[in-house]
Amino acid sequence: MATVIGRLLGAAFLICFGTGLYSHFLQDPLPGMHFATRPAYLYQFTQGTHIIAGIACFPLLLAKLYIVFPALFAWPPVKSFWNFLERASIALFVGISLVQIVIGLLNTYQWYPWPFPFRQVHFALGWVLIGLLVIHIGVKLPLITRYWRKAPDGNEPDRLSEAASPDRSKNLEEVRLWGNTRPSGITGRLLDYIDATPVAPGRVSRRGFLTTVAVSATAVVGLTAGQTVAPLDAANVFAPRKKGVGPQGVPVNRTSTQAKVAEAAMDAGWALTVVSAGTEHTFTRAQLLAMQQTEVRLPIACVEGWSQMATWRGVRLRDLADTVGADADTSFRLISLEERGSFSKTQMGYEYVRDPLTLVALELNGETLHLEHGYPARMIAPGRPGVLQTKWLSRIEAIDA
Amino acid sequence: MSDQLSTDSGTPTQQPEETRVMRGIRLGLIGLGVALLAWGAYVMLDTVRVTRLPGVALWIVAAIILHDAILAPIVFLIGVLLRRGGQRIGGTVVVVIQGFIVVGSIVSLVVVPVIVALNYTGANPTVLPLDYGLNLAVFWLVLAVLAAGLAAWLYSRTKRANERSDTLHS
Numbered sequence: 001m002a003t004v005i006g007r008l009l010g011a012a013f014l015i016c017f018g019t020g021l022y023s024h025f026l027q028d029p030l031p032g033m034h035f036a037t038r039p040a041y042l043y044q045f046t047q048g049t050h051i052i053a054g055i056a057c058f059p060l061l062l063a064k065l066y067i068v069f070p071a072l073f074a075w076p077p078v079k080s081f082w083n084f085l086e087r088a089s090i091a092l093f094v095g096i097s098l099v100q101i102v103i104g105l106l107n108t109y110q111w112y113p114w115p116f117p118f119r120q121v122h123f124a125l126g127w128v129l130i131g132l133l134v135i136h137i138g139v140k141l142p143l144i145t146r147y148w149r150k151a152p153d154g155n156e157p158d159r160l161s162e163a164a165s166p167d168r169s170k171n172l173e174e175v176r177l178w179g180n181t182r183p184s185g186i187t188g189r190l191l192d193y194i195d196a197t198p199v200a201p202g203r204v205s206r207r208g209f210l211t212t213v214a215v216s217a218t219a220v221v222g223l224t225a226g227q228t229v230a231p232l233d234a235a236n237v238f239a240p241r242k243k244g245v246g247p248q249g250v251p252v253n254r255t256s257t258q259a260k261v262a263e264a265a266m267d268a269g270w271a272l273t274v275v276s277a278g279t280e281h282t283f284t285r286a287q288l289l290a291m292q293q294t295e296v297r298l299p300i301a302c303v304e305g306w307s308q309m310a311t312w313r314g315v316r317l318r319d320l321a322d323t324v325g326a327d328a329d330t331s332f333r334l335i336s337l338e339e340r341g342s343f344s345k346t347q348m349g350y351e352y353v354r355d356p357l358t359l360v361a362l363e364l365n366g367e368t369l370h371l372e373h374g375y376p377a378r379m380i381a382p383g384r385p386g387v388l389q390t391k392w393l394s395r396i397e398a399i400d401a
Numbered sequence: 402m403s404d405q406l407s408t409d410s411g412t413p414t415q416q417p418e419e420t421r422v423m424r425g426i427r428l429g430l431i432g433l434g435v436a437l438l439a440w441g442a443y444v445m446l447d448t449v450r451v452t453r454l455p456g457v458a459l460w461i462v463a464a465i466i467l468h469d470a471i472l473a474p475i476v477f478l479i480g481v482l483l484r485r486g487g488q489r490i491g492g493t494v495v496v497v498i499q500g501f502i503v504v505g506s507i508v509s510l511v512v513v514p515v516i517v518a519l520n521y522t523g524a525n526p527t528v529l530p531l532d533y534g535l536n537l538a539v540f541w542l543v544l545a546v547l548a549a550g551l552a553a554w555l556y557s558r559t560k561r562a563n564e565r566s567d568t569l570h571s
Contacts, residue, residue: 059507069473091465098464099457105511109529111518115456120448125457127441131434138430142423197484198492208496215500216507223508223540237536238512246527255525 001206002067003140003147005213009060010133012053013097017130019050023303024123026385029349037355040382044301047385048228051108051305052221057101059216063209065094086139093132100125108304109240227306241306247370250300250308253386256371259338261392270376272360276324276398283320285376288362291315291323296357302386312380313363317353317396320360326398328354334379334388335395343387347399352381360393493555501548505541512537 023046025033036042078084100122107118137144199205226236226243233243241251256262264270271282283291294316301307321330331350338344352358358381362369369375374391381389449457480499487495515533522528 055511058511062507065468065473066476069469069477072469072473092461094468095461095465098468099460102464103460106514106518109515109518109522110525111514111522113521114460116453116460117449121445121453121457124441124445124448127444128438129441131437131439131441133434134437135431135434138427138434141427141430145423194481197481198488199484204492204496208493208500212500212503216504219504219508219540220511224511237531237540238508238515238533239531240515240529241527242530245530251527252525258524 001209002064003144004210005060005064005067006144009057009064010137012057012060013129013133015053016050016057017126019046019053020123020126022046023050023385027303027346027388029347034349034351035383037351037357037382040357041299041301041307042383043385044228044299044307047301047303047305048225048307051104051228052225054101054104055220055224056217057097058105058220059213061097061101063213063216089132089135093129093136096125096129096132100129108306110304228301230309239306240304243306243308246308247372248310248365248367250310250364250373251306252372253302253304254341254391256392259336259341259392261337262371264337264394265371265375265392272377272393273395274320274324274397275395276321276326276330277400279324281324285362288315288360288377292319293362294356294359296359296380298357298380298382300380300386300389311365312359312361313366314359314361314377314380316356317348317358317360317379317381318356320396321353321398324398331399333395333397333399334390334393335397336390337392337394343390346388346390348379348381348384348388352384355382357382360396490556491559493559494552497548497552497555501544505544508540509537512540 023043026035026043029035039045078087103114103118103122106112107122112118220238222232222235223237224239226232226234227239227241230243236242243251246252256265271284272288274281274283292315293313295311295313297309297311299307299309317332321332326332329350330353332348332353334346334348336344348358358379360377361374361380362377364370364373369378374393377393378391379389379393445454445457479502483499483502484495487498512533515529516537519529519533
């Protein structure tokens, strides 16, 4: 049983790690890194999966810990130096797993009640966690392969690790733990009480347990995934975001008040500066609107796991780059009116600059771009995290190679 | 047992070979894991200010204590009490009741922090726009109705089966 849940949990951890790395490198690419711009929903898919798998970890991790809980009372507590190391690594594994999924969950609604920076710690702990997972698999490999070859059916007495019923295993564990001599006093009486407790037949209890885990996972995922999976929108009663809720039908990650940009953004003298080869070109909003306008359907997809399809209209970044004479392999730096904030200056690789779907957007869903969505102008590109879809654009600079 | 015997007698010479391969894979995995762990520790030291590290350690230790010393014993105790209290109702129904409590608790575990967070977030009205308290109450209600229906059905089914076997025996 521990390996059945363990496989699912391990898979969920690996999915979270892979999609997390992808998201990380999109935001902080290593030198020379380039990414696929299609399918346009790529990031919506990977990050939605990251959050869905992370939420599914709650029932899976708790189930796994429930099954192996008796092992906590193994006697003697430490058999050898290696045994001590293994137990220490498991303690760390459990603690970090719990911290990782909890801070990840709270981050999805932008609540940070902890004394450390979220992004850096979540990233570093991701590596540590995968390391501990690989160590754990290495230590338990004989057990895992034994189960892999032969799936134990419910009727067969399950002697390989725990008993068929997680509850019965506790009793077995206690016998192993205390031997046949019972301590007297309250402890002894408590153990007698526990042992005298009737146990449901192994098959019933095993089925019931797996069903309970499956229903829990379905509930937590099914009732939140609607924040990114459109068909599940109607069932979205617990997610931190709701499709269509926000100005112009699109949720907002960072408001103009939070970014302290309202004044600069509403300034009538605003113009977008595009810099190439040391020359500055400025475009007023009227000038941008006078250029060829393109309409695209692109999702905005956030690291927090929500996404929203929308219709954007504006000038292709490619056209702007050509107008100022930038080469086809020039990457750009995007600078927001926002003065503080970790994403006020970001970079866009040339693969996105050259994509015909990448716009300096001026309109959203048929209306002038709302201030909360980045008025006077914002970036929208396929397959990038929302934090890189720079709002309240101020400058676009060619990064000359 | 029989399975073990057949493996032993079927391929007696292969046994040490397999364990050596297994040992190699295991050591490789453990080595890789230690390397990943070390890299993670390095990334942590490299990107997080030293003064913030005790906070990280505190959260990890607190998570272990919260789970192992508080949450797990409570869950275990509830399980024992339920099974004792449910001796008359029969195992299947007890399992349904357990399932009901567990599913409700896990969903609550994920949703209650949202309700708490509503007191601390609020600068952005598009974050947490739903009535989570109400939704959670409705969820428990729906779950209770479903569990009660399932338990009643299982109970009546067992009862009928018992009656039938009684008639057969008499």
